Amino acid sequence: MLIRSLARWMERESAVTPYDDYLNRRTFLQGTAGVIAGGALALGSGRAQAAVSRPADGEGLAVLPGVQESPLSTSGETLTPYKDATSYNNYYEFGTDKGDPVRYAASLKPRPWTITVDGACAKPGVLDVETLLGMPLEERIYRLRCVEAWSMVIPWVGVSLKAVIDRFQPLSSARFIRFETLNDPVQMPGVRRAVLDWPYVEGLRMDEAVHPLTILAVGLYGSVLPNQNGAPARLVVPWKYGFKSIKSIVRISFVETAPLTSWAKAGPTEYGFYANVNPAVDHPRWSQARERRIGEFRRRETLPFNGYGEQVADLYKGMDLAKFY
Amino acid sequence: MRGRQQGGGLINPRWFPRWLKPVVHAACLLPLVWVVLAAWQDRLGANPIEAITRFLGDWALRGLLVALLVTPLRRFSGWTAVMRLRRPLGLWAFAYALLHLLSYVVLDQYFDWAVIWGDILKRTYITLGMASAVILLVLAVTSIPALIRRLGGRRWVFLHKSVYLASVLGILHYFWMVKADTSSPWLYAVCLMFLLVLRLPFPHRRNPALKS
Numbered sequence: 140m141l142i143r144s145l146a147r148w149m150e151r152e153s154a155v156t157p158y159d160d161y162l163n164r165r166t167f168l169q170g171t172a173g174v175i176a177g178g179a180l181a182l183g184s185g186r187a188q189a190a191v192s193r194p195a196d197g198e199g200l201a202v203l204p205g206v207q208e209s210p211l212s213t214s215g216e217t218l219t220p221y222k223d224a225t226s227y228n229n230y231y232e233f234g235t236d237k238g239d240p241v242r243y244a245a246s247l248k249p250r251p252w253t254i255t256v257d258g259a260c261a262k263p264g265v266l267d268v269e270t271l272l273g274m275p276l277e278e279r280i281y282r283l284r285c286v287e288a289w290s291m292v293i294p295w296v297g298v299s300l301k302a303v304i305d306r307f308q309p310l311s312s313a314r315f316i317r318f319e320t321l322n323d324p325v326q327m328p329g330v331r332r333a334v335l336d337w338p339y340v341e342g343l344r345m346d347e348a349v350h351p352l353t354i355l356a357v358g359l360y361g362s363v364l365p366n367q368n369g370a371p372a373r374l375v376v377p378w379k380y381g382f383k384s385i386k387s388i389v390r391i392s393f394v395e396t397a398p399l400t401s402w403a404k405a406g407p408t409e410y411g412f413y414a415n416v417n418p419a420v421d422h423p424r425w426s427q428a429r430e431r432r433i434g435e436f437r438r439r440e441t442l443p444f445n446g447y448g449e450q451v452a453d454l455y456k457g458m459d460l461a462k463f464y
Numbered sequence: 465m466r467g468r469q470q471g472g473g474l475i476n477p478r479w480f481p482r483w484l485k486p487v488v489h490a491a492c493l494l495p496l497v498w499v500v501l502a503a504w505q506d507r508l509g510a511n512p513i514e515a516i517t518r519f520l521g522d523w524a525l526r527g528l529l530v531a532l533l534v535t536p537l538r539r540f541s542g543w544t545a546v547m548r549l550r551r552p553l554g555l556w557a558f559a560y561a562l563l564h565l566l567s568y569v570v571l572d573q574y575f576d577w578a579v580i581w582g583d584i585l586k587r588t589y590i591t592l593g594m595a596s597a598v599i600l601l602v603l604a605v606t607s608i609p610a611l612i613r614r615l616g617g618r619r620w621v622f623l624h625k626s627v628y629l630a631s632v633l634g635i636l637h638y639f640w641m642v643k644a645d646t647s648s649p650w651l652y653a654v655c656l657m658f659l660l661v662l663r664l665p666f667p668h669r670r671n672p673a674l675k676s
Binding site: 219222223224226227231235237238287289332334335405406421424425426428429431433434436437438 | 509510511571573574579582583586588589640641643644645647
């Protein structure tokens with residue numbers, strides 16, 4: 140069974156569409172003037188990086204224009220098949236089974252969508268998702284390590300969170316950043332049950348938030364985010380457990396103290412504020428030393444900071460990571 | 465008039481058609497056939513190993529609850545012959561528990577005994593599950609007719625009361641595993657409590673209609 144799903148993916152990999160065909164296909168699929176204009180804008184920006192050449196795979200979702208490759212992408216990893224990345228999700232707002240989000244997330248309306256930005260910043264305001272989509276989009280291939288000891292490799296499309304943050308000019312008193320997910324029982328059947336204390340809240344230290352690896356993702360596999368993956372915009376922090384990468388964000392606040400995050404509230408001894416991937420610090424109920432990469436049979440060793448230690452370990456210099464888990 | 469303890473007389477206490485046992489066995493085999501087919505056809509989603517392990521664990525708990533239903537069924541229906549299903553149902557519950565355990569050892573951990581042993585010692589939910597499995601193993605082995613006779617009725621009955629402990633441990637094992645949503649283990653817990661309540665002795669109340 141595993142071999143067959145791998146073979147399915149490898150077929151896609153080998154059928155890499157030439158860039159021009161890719162552009163034509165995109166133009167054909169995305170007939171709207173705005174999107175073409177956006178694509179032209181991104182192409183015209185004269186960035187040194189190449190456009191992503193792999194065909195977008197959104198199974199009918201809108202293809203994102205002008206996505207550029209990024210040197211910050213993780214290389215040498217086999218991508219998790221699109222179908223697995225979009226059908227095996229933890230998104231409790233749509234139910235606690237990992238098959239629930241793909242079953243029930245169709246009721247989420249990701250457009251129109253705005254994100255309120257407030258707190259300790261010079262220019263609080265509202266961020267429209269269309270504005271986000273108009274920014275130069277990059278593909279970031281990252282490993283995703285869930286706290287439940289499974290992992291994937293996902294080609295996200297998004298913008299660096301720092302670029303977004305800069306627009307609102309946070310004050311020096313803003314030491315942390317707080318994120319909030321939509322909390323709407325009409326669109327999200329899961330929030331009718333108090334499994335967690337809704338809305339879902341996550342947070343980062345400011346230096347983590349502006350780290351180049353931290354992105355606000357608006358797509359994956361070259362297309363807009365499917366609802367079950369956190370449409371229209373979600374955080375991706377690749378060196379932390381997946382639950383830090385909060386989905387369907389409606390509010391971003393600059394704050395002075397560490398926000399009380401949803402899982403830390405639900406189980407303070409099990410989930411910390413930092414939640415850095417750390418094979419040496421076990422979850423109280425299961426080991427974090429190894430993980431199952433989706434699509435593989437044998438578990439593999441979990442890497443400190445999910446393999447991004449070279450880039451991020453400095454952020455935690457002198458901290459006892461067993462204490463600040 | 466019959467008392468409640470003898471049941472309502474709706475069913476012949478000795479009714480036990482020849483087809484009943486094969487049908488019960490076939491029904492118990494169905495979940496296993498389903499999961500093998502689903503795995504074969506790659507229908508278990510992105511993480512088939514997790515899906516198989518959880519599926520088998522679910523059916524082990526369901527099997528235990530069904531096996532525990534037999535005695536109250538006899539009590540309230542008066543259908544004595546249903547007791548002949550208790551042993552096969554109990555053994556099927558054990559079979560699913562064993563497959564669940566094997567799925568953890570073989571598929572999930574691939575015989576990594578150091579990790580498995582560490583899990584048993586350190587992780588409460590694995591410890592509880594393993595304790596439950598050991599109890600069920602002892603009960604399955606002592607279900608062999610020759611061993612039942614050697615143990616003697618009273619000791620056998622006493623030993624087999626530990627199926628209640630195995631069930632409680634199995635459900636606690638489930639509770640301890642889930643991250644936040646305990647609705648599913650609660651459902652099993654409520655069913656088990658109900659089945660245990662059905663075993664409580666009745667207060668001896670006379671039917672007033674029988675009073676002279």
